[in-house]
Structure formats: structure tokens, C-alpha cells
Amino acid sequence: MNDVVRNRVRVEGVVQGVGFRPYVHSLATDLRLAGHVGNDVHGVFIEVEGPSDAVARFRSALGRGGPPLAVVERIEVRGIAPTGETSFRIVDSDGAGARTALVSADTATCEDCLRELRDPGDRRFGYPFVNCTHCGPRFTIVREVPYDRPGTTMSGFAMCPRCAREYHDPADRRFHAQPVCCPDCGPRPRLLDARGEVRPGDPLAGAAAALARGEVLAVKGLGGYHLAVDASDEDAAAALRARKHREDKPFALMVVDEWQAAELCLLDEAERRLLGSRRRPVVLLDRRPDALVAPSVAPGNRQLGVLLPYTPLHHLLLAAFPRPIVLTSGNVSDEPIAHVDEDALRRLSGIADAFLTHDRPIHVRTDDSVVRVFRRRPLPVRRSRGYVPEPVTVPWEFPRPVLACGAELKNTFALARGRRVFVSQHIGDLENAATLRSFTEGIAHFRRLFDIAPEVVAHDLHPEYLSTKHALDLDEVDLVGVQHHHAHIASCLADNGEPGPVLGVAFDGLGLGTDGTIWGGEFLLADLADFRRLGHLAPVPLPGGTTAIRQPWRTAVSHLVSCGALREDLEVLRRNANWPDVAALVRDGRHAPLTSSAGRLFDAVAAVLGVRDVVSYEGQAAIELEQLADRSERGGYPVSVTGDDVLRVDGGDLVRGAVEDLDAGTPPATAAARFHNGLAAAVAEVCARLAGTTGVLAVALSGGVFQNMLLLQRTVALLERRGLRPLVHSRVPPNDGGISLGQAVVAGARDRR
Incomplete structure (x- = not known):
């Protein structure tokens, strides 16, 4: 007997602002069920009534399907008494109670909206703010939850009758799309000069013309302002670098599509998927030798950070100027990205020649994400x-x-x-x-x-x-x-959903240790609650403290003194005449705190090999050392490991190996590779020893040093060869993020x- 039943259903996850209520309405209507659906502070609430088999099919479909951006984490169902209701409707949101509802991330423009953007017969043709429930701004415009228009920065834009009809029509893909708008009722783009005066004419055409003239263009995106120039124009890229006070750090590039990305970089399938995903991060890719990119875009770098357009405004700008553009954060180095219009004009007027802006406020500043791919999985650098x-x-x-x-x-x-x-x-x-x-x-x-x-x-x-x-x-x-x-290490455990215990290898620049010294090359036995230090890189003095972080040659002197390889004829010393004063600091120790930092070991070898004596941004010497390394080289410097209760890994062996190779006339690229290979082998050796004494076979790799893909690849392969199980990051960065x-x-x- 097919009795009439009524269920009360609660759905939690990313289910607001993604078209979940229309999906539920359509599903219930197709099954001829009665009831209602609405948003509240926890997610989506549903009551559904009808024949028991139809209600069962509804529950089953609810857990299997859903709109593209929905992420269903939990469905709770309980039976209640039927009411005799005969229709299904979408009801008003309930804002009472403690809020646990999730907010969707900002999402790249969907294919349906792009078709409208490019269709001369569509009323949103060429409109830079086209969006629907499947795409568009979310987090950056949300002030409050439940996620309804009054709680967003779209509250100041009253919907015109046509947009209102779409918004209230459950059959329309814009049903309850909170940022819905059109040229008649929504935000408007403007092109301003550096004084904030409106430039006449079409803003997008004017912005493209500014790029073609070699001007620096400030562009208001989803989470803040960017600075853009023609990526093939060396004068423009160099001017941007000088005005932004960004000496060497690479700029990101926005390209028209993945085919243009493939003209600049080598792309595998996993990288293509990530590049074109709804999240649209900057993806770090190996550049082609013949890539037509100005030298100042990514000086001396084997990789380029590339992203695709993720807003209609970006799509229109690159349709008008269909060449790769630099797209870097709208700030002066070390400042937060500008996101408020008045502040952007004040802070960026000395950098930008023109501003492509609009009147939809940004509530939360949010930089672009940066991701690389490791073994076909994302490895976040900036989330x-x-x-x-x-x-x-x-x-x-x-x-x-x-x-x-x-x-x-x-x-x-x-x-x-x-x-x-x-x-x-x-x-x-x-x-x-x-x-x-x-x-x-x-x-x-x-x-x-x-x-x-x-x-x-x-x-x-x-x-x-x-x-x-x-x-x-x-x-x-x-x-x-x-x-x-x-x-x-706990971050890596959480990233992988594992409680430990695990052998943790934490390699980074620095962090205060429990003994009051500066750690950074650590081997830990750890779970979520506690840890024990089982090994570390041999500590060396850091002459001048933080000064040595900015001047890697100082760290090189310290390592050379410590490993007994200091000679006056070394090139790194010839380039830095006051090395005797630094060597004295190292020997004296009063202004040279001890550190086991792996990051500083990279700095030392980079300076010894002539890569970088002084850095302009964090990690620069290590990044350039990785860039230099010959990937075909398989040799590695041997590293001694001593100690019983706490193992001591002698990083000085790696520095000495680099010096000896230079003396023998070995190319620096070969020496750089041997350094990486030697360090990877030392990590695998130490972990194998510790696994033998602890019985723990899982190894968590974390810390900013493991953003180095060469080191990560070699280390993971060697750990696996020894029967160990490496854990790496895929949801949050291994660095301090x-x-x-x-x-x-x-x-x-x-x-x-």
C-alpha cells in the first residue's frame, strides 16, 4: 500500500546561493510532491509530502544530484504527520538561531552566462556583470547569512522587472541568484584616469587601448584591484615593476584561453583541468623556451603563473585585447591588495595610468589563489x-x-x-x-x-x-x-584526514623551537596533540639574525666556517668583501643565533653557486636554486647522519660538496641538482632509520621548503622505494599559509x- 507520508529534511553543506532550492523545487514538482523548501542559518530545510515511494525517490535523488556548485555534507530526515498540502513552494528564509550555514566561494563565469555575454541578440550582451546561480561573486560580496540579496553588496541595486521575473521563476537558472542584474539595473563599469576623472567612451575599449599604448591599467576584480600591462611589452612590464617596488618576484599572467596558455607553457591534463576549473587559480606551469613574454614578467624563471579569465569583465577585456596580460595584485609590495575604490585610487594612482572599475562594492578583499600540480593532484601555494x-x-x-x-x-x-x-x-x-x-x-x-x-x-x-x-x-x-x-605536521595530517602518529619532516625558513633556538629542519614523531623531536639538521649560527635572511651570502659564510670549507679564493667571498667580519660573528656567536633551518641551507648553497647573494623576497634564493638545477642529473652529495636519541643531519656536507664541485669545474646546474638529490636521500635515510625504531611508516612532508617540486618529487620517490608512505598537502599550502x-x-x- 502506497501511503501518504511527510518528511522533514535538513541539508547542510554548500547549499545556499548555488541553486539548491530551485533544484529541490524542480525535483519535488517532477515527482508530484507537496511541501516547501527554504534557507535558514544552518543550510536548507525541506518538508515533502506524497506517496511513500515518491518521497523515497526524492530522498534518494537528493543525495545523488544537485546543482554544479552544491556540496552536500549531511542530510537528516525524519517523518512527521501529513498536512494534506497539495503544492510545493519556496518559502522565505529563516534568519533565527546560531548560524552554521556555509557560504560558497566566488566562482568563474559559467558557459551559459558566457554564451549570453557573446550573443548580440541577448539583453546581457557585452554586460560585464552577467551571472547566475551557477557562477559569479559569492564570498567577496557577502555581509551576512542567510545568503540573500539584502545581506550582500548587491543590496543597493534594485532589480528591474525583467530581472525580478527571472529571480522569482523557479524554472529559471537565475531563480534566487542573489547577484542577478542586467544593464538596466546593475553595476556599471567606468574607465578613470589616475586622478579619478572619467575617461570618455566605452570603458572596455578604452582599457584595451590603454594596454596597447603600454599603460599600466588597474582592474577591479572579484576580491580587489589588480594591475595589468601587456605581457609582451618590456617597457610596460619594467615600468610596472619599478612603480610597484617589486624587484624580482614573478608576475602572474592572464590569458584568453587554455590554447593561449599552451603557447606559453607546457600543460598536462591535470594542469589543464585545474586551469579551467570553476576556482580559476593561478597555476604554476613550466614555460616554453620560446614563450613570447617580456623579460621583466618573470626574470630568470623557468615557470610562469598563468590563470584564465574568471569574471565577465576579464572575458570582455581579453576579447578587446586578445594577448596575454600581466595581472598582479593591486598594491605596493608588502601591502594588502586594494579593494575599496577610494583607497585604490589613493594607493594606486602613483602606479596605474588608468582604472577599469565599477560600482559594485567588494566586502572582503581576497587575493588570487596559487596552485601547482603534484602527481596529478593540486598542491596549493596560496589558498x-x-x-x-x-x-x-x-x-x-x-x-x-x-x-x-x-x-x-x-x-x-x-x-x-x-x-x-x-x-x-x-x-x-x-x-x-x-x-x-x-x-x-x-x-x-x-x-x-x-x-x-x-x-x-x-x-x-x-x-x-x-x-x-x-x-x-x-x-x-x-x-x-x-x-x-x-x-x-598537524596541518598535513588534517589535510589528509589522518590522526597520526606520523614521522613528520618539517622544512622551512624558521620557527621558534621548544629549546629557545630557531628550528627549521626538523624530524618529528607527531600526532595531532603532541610531538617529539627525533632529528634535525645540524644547527649553524645565523650571523646578524634576520639580516642573514635577506643576505644569503652571510649564511653561506656561516656554513663554510661550520663545515671547514672557508677559503679566501671562493667566489662568494670575493663578491662580498666584508666576509671576515661575518666570519668573526659566526665564531663569536653573540649576534648569531643558532638555527637548524633548511631554508637557510638552501640560501647558503645558492650563494656558494653564485645564484643569489641578496634577496628581494622571501624564498627567492631557494626558488632560483631549484630553477637552476639540471633535472637530468641523478647524482647526489652524501650526507652524514649521527646521534642516537636525536639524529643530527650534517647539512655542511652538502655545502662542502658544492664547493668541491665548483673547484672541479662542475657546472652550477649539476651541482644544484646534486644538492637537491643529496638532501632528498638524507631525508629518506633518516625516515627509514626512524621507522625502524618507532614502527611508524607514514611520513608527513610539510613546510615551505616542500613547495620545491624537485625536492618533493625526489623525496617522495625515495621514501616509497624504502617502503614508507609519504603524505603531502592538497587542500592547504605546506607553507605558513x-x-x-x-x-x-x-x-x-x-x-x-
Whole structure:
């Protein structure tokens, strides 16, 4: 007997602002069911009534299908008494209660909207703000949840009758698309000069003409302003670099499509998929030798950061100027990206000659995400637009809400509740008031958006980090200090959904150790709650402290002294005449704190091989050393490993090997490869020894050094050859951008314990 039943259904996940209610309406209507669907602070609520077999089919289909951007995490069903209702409708949102609903990330323009954009017969032809429930702005325009138009920066644009009809028609793909608009009722583009005066004519045509003239163009995107120039124009690229005060760090490129990307770079299928995904990150790709790119775009770099257009405005700009363009963050180096119009004009008027802008406000500044591909999986370098604020879901429950304040460099923060960790967009280096303000405002916005009042606050052990100081200034919370490298390994565990124990290899620039020294080349036995240091790179003095980070030749002198390879005839010493003073600092030790940093070991070898004596951005020497290395070379420098309870890995052997190779006339590219291979072999050797004594076979690789693809590839292969199971990142970066996730899960594990 097919009785009439009524079910109350709750759906949680990314189900608001993605067309989930229209999908439910269509599904229920097709099955001739009655009831309703709506949004609330938890997600989507549904009541559905009809014959029991039809209701069963509805429940089954609900878990299998859905609109493209929906991510269903949980469906809860319970039976209730039938009411005799005969129709199915979409009801008003319910904003009462504690908010747990998820907000979708900003999403690249879908194919349906692109067809309208390019169709001369469509009323949205050439309109730079075309969007629907399957694409467009989300996180960057949301002020509050539930995700409805009044809670977004579109609230100031009243819908015209035609847009309103689409918005209220359940059969239309714009049904309840909160940013819906058209040329009659939506935002308008404008082209301004550097003084903020409107340039006459069509803004897109004028912007393309400005690029063709070699001007620097500021472009308002989804999460902030970018600076653009013709990527083939050396004068324009050099002018942008000079005005932005960005000496060497590569610029990203936006290209028309994947075919244009393939003209510049080598692309495999995984990279093509990532490049064209709805998230549209900057993808780091190996450049072709004949790529027509100005030298100042990515000086001396074997790779290019490439992305495809992700807004209608970008598509229209590249239709009018169909050549690769530089698209870099709209800021002066070390400042946050500009996202408020008045602030952008003030800060960027000395850089940009013209501004392609519009009047839709950006609520949350969000930089472009940067990703590479490792073994056909994403390896994030910067997790931001297109990914945030979608949570990292973990297998463990947080007993109390957690705020993790993150690190000092490449800062992100995180808020955690239930089994979700909301890792913020890239904030940047907390070295100035503007970035610190972005950090504190971001925490306040996430707290409001997800209605999380943290009771536990996790922070780094370094007392001078501004993120740590923020944590220590908070009242009525329990503070949890998390050692920097333990946070790296915990982040990798959370990324892979594993609790440990694991052998953790944390290689980075620096982090305060539990013994008061600067760590950075660590072998840990770790789980989510605790760790034990089982090995490390041999510590060497860091002459002048942070000065040595900016001047790798100083670190080279320290390693040369430490390994007994210091000779006056070495080229690195000839290039730096005051090396005797630095060597004296090393021997004296009073202004040269000890560090086991792997990042500084890379710096030392880079300086010895003549790659880089002074850097203009973090990690530059290591990046260029990787770029130099001959991929075909399979030899490696042997490295001694000593000690019993705590193993000591002698990085000086690698420096000595590079010096001896130079003496023998070996090409620097060969020496650079042998350094990488020797370090990878040393990691595998140490992990094999530790696996033998601990019985732990899983190895988590984390820290900024493991963004180095050559080192990562060689290390993973050698670990596998020894029967070990390597874990690498795929959801958050291995660099300090992933630290907040690690801090959060450590705090949660200690809270559970």
C-alpha cells in the first residue's frame, strides 16, 4: 500500500546561493510532491509530502544530484504527520538561531552566462556583470547569512522587472541568484584616469587601448584591484615593476584561453583541468623556451603563473585585447591588495595610468589563489579566491570553538567548530598596520559570518609574532601555544584526514623551537596533540639574525666556517668583501643565533653557486636554486647522519660538496641538482632509520621548503622505494599559509584529551 507520508529534511553543506532550492523545487514538482523548501542559518530545510515511494525517490535523488556548485555534507530526515498540502513552494528564509550555514566561494563565469555575454541578440550582451546561480561573486560580496540579496553588496541595486521575473521563476537558472542584474539595473563599469576623472567612451575599449599604448591599467576584480600591462611589452612590464617596488618576484599572467596558455607553457591534463576549473587559480606551469613574454614578467624563471579569465569583465577585456596580460595584485609590495575604490585610487594612482572599475562594492578583499600540480593532484601555494570560505572538513570533532591565529608570514587564521575548519583567505605578512588591520577585520567578519565565538585560541610560540600578540590580548579564552613545526605536521595530517602518529619532516625558513633556538629542519614523531623531536639538521649560527635572511651570502659564510670549507679564493667571498667580519660573528656567536633551518641551507648553497647573494623576497634564493638545477642529473652529495636519541643531519656536507664541485669545474646546474638529490636521500635515510625504531611508516612532508617540486618529487620517490608512505598537502599550502589549520587541530586534539 502506497501511503501518504511527510518528511522533514535538513541539508547542510554548500547549499545556499548555488541553486539548491530551485533544484529541490524542480525535483519535488517532477515527482508530484507537496511541501516547501527554504534557507535558514544552518543550510536548507525541506518538508515533502506524497506517496511513500515518491518521497523515497526524492530522498534518494537528493543525495545523488544537485546543482554544479552544491556540496552536500549531511542530510537528516525524519517523518512527521501529513498536512494534506497539495503544492510545493519556496518559502522565505529563516534568519533565527546560531548560524552554521556555509557560504560558497566566488566562482568563474559559467558557459551559459558566457554564451549570453557573446550573443548580440541577448539583453546581457557585452554586460560585464552577467551571472547566475551557477557562477559569479559569492564570498567577496557577502555581509551576512542567510545568503540573500539584502545581506550582500548587491543590496543597493534594485532589480528591474525583467530581472525580478527571472529571480522569482523557479524554472529559471537565475531563480534566487542573489547577484542577478542586467544593464538596466546593475553595476556599471567606468574607465578613470589616475586622478579619478572619467575617461570618455566605452570603458572596455578604452582599457584595451590603454594596454596597447603600454599603460599600466588597474582592474577591479572579484576580491580587489589588480594591475595589468601587456605581457609582451618590456617597457610596460619594467615600468610596472619599478612603480610597484617589486624587484624580482614573478608576475602572474592572464590569458584568453587554455590554447593561449599552451603557447606559453607546457600543460598536462591535470594542469589543464585545474586551469579551467570553476576556482580559476593561478597555476604554476613550466614555460616554453620560446614563450613570447617580456623579460621583466618573470626574470630568470623557468615557470610562469598563468590563470584564465574568471569574471565577465576579464572575458570582455581579453576579447578587446586578445594577448596575454600581466595581472598582479593591486598594491605596493608588502601591502594588502586594494579593494575599496577610494583607497585604490589613493594607493594606486602613483602606479596605474588608468582604472577599469565599477560600482559594485567588494566586502572582503581576497587575493588570487596559487596552485601547482603534484602527481596529478593540486598542491596549493596560496589558498584564497575560489576556495575560501569553503571549510576544510576533518574527521574529528572540536569540543569547543577554536580560533587559530596562524603565523607571522603568509598569514591565514582559522575558526573551527564541529568538524569544520574555516581557513581564511591569504592575509599576507603581518609586518605593517594595514595587514594587521586586515587580519583583525577578517577574524571579526568570519566570526559574524559563521556565528563562531571561540573559547579556545591557538597561537605560535614566538612571543613577537603579531598573531601571537593578538591571541595573548584576548580575554576569557583558553590559550594554546603550538610549536611552529608541530603545526606544520598537524596541518598535513588534517589535510589528509589522518590522526597520526606520523614521522613528520618539517622544512622551512624558521620557527621558534621548544629549546629557545630557531628550528627549521626538523624530524618529528607527531600526532595531532603532541610531538617529539627525533632529528634535525645540524644547527649553524645565523650571523646578524634576520639580516642573514635577506643576505644569503652571510649564511653561506656561516656554513663554510661550520663545515671547514672557508677559503679566501671562493667566489662568494670575493663578491662580498666584508666576509671576515661575518666570519668573526659566526665564531663569536653573540649576534648569531643558532638555527637548524633548511631554508637557510638552501640560501647558503645558492650563494656558494653564485645564484643569489641578496634577496628581494622571501624564498627567492631557494626558488632560483631549484630553477637552476639540471633535472637530468641523478647524482647526489652524501650526507652524514649521527646521534642516537636525536639524529643530527650534517647539512655542511652538502655545502662542502658544492664547493668541491665548483673547484672541479662542475657546472652550477649539476651541482644544484646534486644538492637537491643529496638532501632528498638524507631525508629518506633518516625516515627509514626512524621507522625502524618507532614502527611508524607514514611520513608527513610539510613546510615551505616542500613547495620545491624537485625536492618533493625526489623525496617522495625515495621514501616509497624504502617502503614508507609519504603524505603531502592538497587542500592547504605546506607553507605558513597552512599553519592555522595545524594550530586549530592541535588545539582541538588537546581539548578532546
